[in-house]
Amino acid sequence: xxxxxINILILLFFLxxxxxxxxxxxDKLKVEQKKTMERLAETSRMLExxxxxxxxxxxxxxxxxxxxxxxxxxxxxxxxEIVLTDKEITRLNKEIGEKxxxxxxxxxxxxxxxxHTYLKRNSHDKLMFVLSAKTFSQSYRRLRYLxxxxxxxKTQAQQIEALTIELxxxxxxxxxxKKEKERALRKREQESKQLETEKQxxxxxxxxxxxxxxxxxxxxxxxxRQMDNLNNKITxxxxxxxxxxxxxxxxxKAKSAAAKGKAGSQDxxxxxxxxxxxxxxxxxxxNKGRLLWPVExxxxxxxxxxxxxxxxxxxxxxxxxxxxxxxxxxxxxxxxEGVVTQRFTVPxxxxxxIVKHGNYRTVYSNLTEIYVNEGDKVTAKQKIGKIYTxxxxxxxxxxxxxxxxxxxxxxxxxxxxx
Numbered sequence: 172x173x174x175x176x177i178n179i180l181i182l183l184f185f186l187x188x189x190x191x192x193x194x195x196x197x198d199k200l201k202v203e204q205k206k207t208m209e210r211l212a213e214t215s216r217m218l219e220x221x222x223x224x225x226x227x228x229x230x231x232x233x234x235x236x237x238x239x240x241x242x243x244x245x246x247x248x249x250x251x252e253i254v255l256t257d258k259e260i261t262r263l264n265k266e267i268g269e270k271x272x273x274x275x276x277x278x279x280x281x282x283x284x285x286x287h288t289y290l291k292r293n294s295h296d297k298l299m300f301v302l303s304a305k306t307f308s309q310s311y312r313r314l315r316y317l318x319x320x321x322x323x324x325k326t327q328a329q330q331i332e333a334l335t336i337e338l339x340x341x342x343x344x345x346x347x348x349k350k351e352k353e354r355a356l357r358k359r360e361q362e363s364k365q366l367e368t369e370k371q372x373x374x375x376x377x378x379x380x381x382x383x384x385x386x387x388x389x390x391x392x393x394x395x396r397q398m399d400n401l402n403n404k405i406t407x408x409x410x411x412x413x414x415x416x417x418x419x420x421x422x423x424k425a426k427s428a429a430a431k432g433k434a435g436s437q438d439x440x441x442x443x444x445x446x447x448x449x450x451x452x453x454x455x456x457x458n459k460g461r462l463l464w465p466v467e468x469x470x471x472x473x474x475x476x477x478x479x480x481x482x483x484x485x486x487x488x489x490x491x492x493x494x495x496x497x498x499x500x501x502x503x504x505x506x507x508e509g510v511v512t513q514r515f516t517v518p519x520x521x522x523x524x525i526v527k528h529g530n531y532r533t534v535y536s537n538l539t540e541i542y543v544n545e546g547d548k549v550t551a552k553q554k555i556g557k558i559y560t561x562x563x564x565x566x567x568x569x570x571x572x573x574x575x576x577x578x579x580x581x582x583x584x585x586x587x588x589x
């Protein structure tokens with residue numbers, strides 16, 4: 172294999188790799204766009220349901236905010252697709268130009284071969300060329316030369332055919348990429364118009380809500396009071412569970428020491444997880460960012476941590492968990508296998524369930540019915556209870572979801588699948 176041919180093969184390999192990476196990036200973007208559009212469709216459906224009861228509410232505003240955020244994300248994804256498609260078009264145009272030049276060169280070489288073959292088409296001349304050699308060895312070399320000349324001509328013809336097919340494929344790819352770009356541009360325009368409409372609806376709801384600012388502030392204070400009660404109750408229950416676990420560890424250590432005839436130490440009476448609990452906790456942690464959502468369908472309406480109020484200026488809310496809006500009559504479901512350790516009621520917040528996953532815990536609150544009992548082992552996707560629907564707030568159906576590690580709050584958004 173000649174050095175020139177090796178260099179050509181290396182170049183083709185890298186060109187193919189670049190093209191493949193570009194196509195994969197575009198395909199990945201389309202998958203992400205599909206997920207975003209599915210969320211938009213779900214939010215639109217929930218907004219439509221909400222509109223039947225009330226045209227201006229915090230629930231509606233939250234959904235509009237989420238819809239606008241997803242619409243902006245979709246437009247950003249479309250822009251990225253357009254940029255990548257432009258690069259693909261540039262690459263294809265360059266390759267087509269190179270292939271055209273290569274094809275013309277091979278055609279020219281082939282035309283010259285045919286011309287020379289035509290001039291020396293007399294088989295008698297070929298025979299005399301071989302027989303006129305001074306030695307047998309020279310005759311053989313001349314015969315080989317004629318054969319190689321003939322083979323080379325066939326190879327050139329095959330190369331022309333292969334280049335023509337490859338060029339045709341590149342042109343088809345180019346046409347496809349151009350159409351994809353046109354489609355993306357049309358979609359971007361359509362989504363941008365839709366975004367403007369949603370922003371106008373958002374502003375209208377905000378203005379309507381601002382008219383009853385005093386009532387809004389009063390409701391916020393009451394809601395905060397209820398959530399503080401719930402969070403305090405959960406914190407106490409988890410602290411109590413941890414205390415009992417430590418006491419159990421101390422008793423088992425003292426019992427073991429007594430059996431060996433030694434005095435039990437009061438130090439290091441830390442609770443040690445069983446092998447099964449360690450396995451579950453390890454798997455829970457390994458699946459961070461991939462855990463199931465605690466509802467089959469829904470959207471996050473309240474993020475973890477300190478957030479600005481969507482209407483009231485200079486007012487913030489501090490969420491210890493996340494709020495997930497879902498459809499009416501929806502059920503909460505376990506995000507991972509575990510054991511139910513608590514089921515309890517807090518006035519104003521309905522019922523709640525705590526599921527333990529080794530040293531992790533998940534909390535499912537605002538339930539009207541509970542389907543599980545303390546001590547039950549649950550599996551991922553298993554129904555925990557029915558989520559409360561507030562008919563006075565436009566059929567708002569919201570689950571309050573928390574994640575704890577030992578006695579430390581965690582951000583649930585980091586654990587759930589995107």
